[in-house]
Amino acid sequence: GENVEQHPSTLSVQEGDSAVIKCTYSDSASNYFPWYKQELGKGPQLIIDIRSNVGEKKDQRIAVTLNKTAKHFSLHITETQPEDSAVYFCAVPSRGSQGNLIFGKGTKLSVKP
Amino acid sequence: ETGVTQTPRHLVMGMTNKKSLKCEQHLGHNAMYWYKQSAKKPLELMFVYSLEERVENNSVPSRFSPECPNSSHLFLHLHTLQPEDSALYLCASSQRDGPYEQYFGPGTRLTVT
Numbered sequence: 730g731e732n733v734e735q736h737p738s739t740l741s742v743q744e745g746d747s748a749v750i751k752c753t754y755s756d757s758a759s760n761y762f763p764w765y766k767q768e769l770g771k772g773p774q775l776i777i778d779i780r781s782n783v784g785e786k787k788d789q790r791i792a793v794t795l796n797k798t799a800k801h802f803s804l805h806i807t808e809t810q811p812e813d814s815a816v817y818f819c820a821v822p823s824r825g826s827q828g829n830l831i832f833g834k835g836t837k838l839s840v841k842p
Numbered sequence: 843e844t845g846v847t848q849t850p851r852h853l854v855m856g857m858t859n860k861k862s863l864k865c866e867q868h869l870g871h872n873a874m875y876w877y878k879q880s881a882k883k884p885l886e887l888m889f890v891y892s893l894e895e896r897v898e899n900n901s902v903p904s905r906f907s908p909e910c911p912n913s914s915h916l917f918l919h920l921h922t923l924q925p926e927d928s929a930l931y932l933c934a935s936s937q938r939d940g941p942y943e944q945y946f947g948p949g950t951r952l953t954v955t
Contacts, residue, residue, distance in 0.1 A: 761942045772846075772932050772946035773885070818885065828873055828938045829898065832885040 731756045731824050735833030742809050743841050750836045752819035753801040762795060762802045763830070765818040773818055777804070809840045845869040846947035848933050854953045855923065863918040863950045865933030871945075873938035874916040876908060879930040879949070891916060892938040923954045 732755040742748050752762075763778035779786045779793045779802065786793050790809075795802040806813055816835045823829035845868045855861050867874065876888040890898035891910040905927075907919040916933055930951050934944040 763943065765946075770948070772848075772934075772948045775943055775945065778943065822942055828892070828936055828942055829875075829887060829890060830942065830944060834884045 731759070731821055731831050733819060733821050733831050733833045735819050735836060737836060738834065739837045739839075741839045741841065744809060744811060746809055748804075748806045748809055748813070748838055748840075750804045750817055750819070750838070751801055752803070752821075752833050753799075754821045755800065756821065756824050757797075757800060758824065759800075759821045761822050762793065763820050764791075764793060764804045765820065765832075767816045767818065767835075769815075806838075809838075811840050811842050814838055814840045846933060846935055846945050848931075848947035848950050850950060851948065852951045852953075854955060855920070856955055857923060857925070859923075860919070860921040862920065863931055863933075863952075865916040865918075865947055867914055867916075867933075867935035867945070867947075869935055869945060871935035871937055872913050873936050874910060874913075875934040875936075875944065876916065876918055877932040877934065877946075879932055885932070889918075920952075923952075925954050928952055928954045 735752045760781040765773035766776045767773040777793050790807050792805040816837050818835050819833040820830040823831050847866050849864045873892045878886045888902045889908045894910050905922050909917040930949045932949045933947045936944040
């Protein structure tokens with residue numbers, strides 16, 4: 730079945746620096762790549778997603794890049810702020826299960842003021 | 843916060859108790875999901891309902907019993923649970939025929955004593 734690897738598992742940055750989280754996947758037919766943010770005590774929230782027909786998508790300080798050849802996609806957060814501290818999850822569609830997602834193991838991001 | 847609500851937010855139960863978790867979505871979606879989230883583990887898909895029919899059961903023990911009376915409500919009935927079942931139980935909803943965006947509720951923190 731589909732496999733998704735997420736790195737790093739933890740990431741600590743200084744406020745104002747950039748943070749990058751990377752996910753690799755195995756199914757070359759995957760066509761949808763979302764990123765979720767989970768704050769303490771809350772459920773995951775979709776923050777940005779990208780489809781396979783584009784290589785990059787940006788929304789203010791966050792961006793996602795996709796390399797279909799290498800089968801990886803990354804979340805970029807620029808000018809990090811303390812409120813960016815959370816656990817971030819990538820996901821890919823589950824092959825053969827329309828609508829299901831397979832999630833990475835998560836990255837705990839800490840932004841130090 | 844989101845269009846998906848879950849009750850209760852916290853639940854403590856003994857191994858011989860019977861309890862139910864409730865999820866309600868106000869997004870007009872036709873698919874609903876139950877996930878289990880344990881410490882240091884990825885999101886584990888438990889059940890999927892599409893148009894009120896169960897379409898997936900990921901080898902979940904029978905002590906967990908889902909119910910979907912309509913497209914807006916989802917329940918998870920619990921009985922004779924084990925301490926290792928303690929986790930955050932998350933409900934999500936989406937449109938089943940894509941484009942896959944899943945929206946999560948805040949979760950129920952379950953502790954089995």
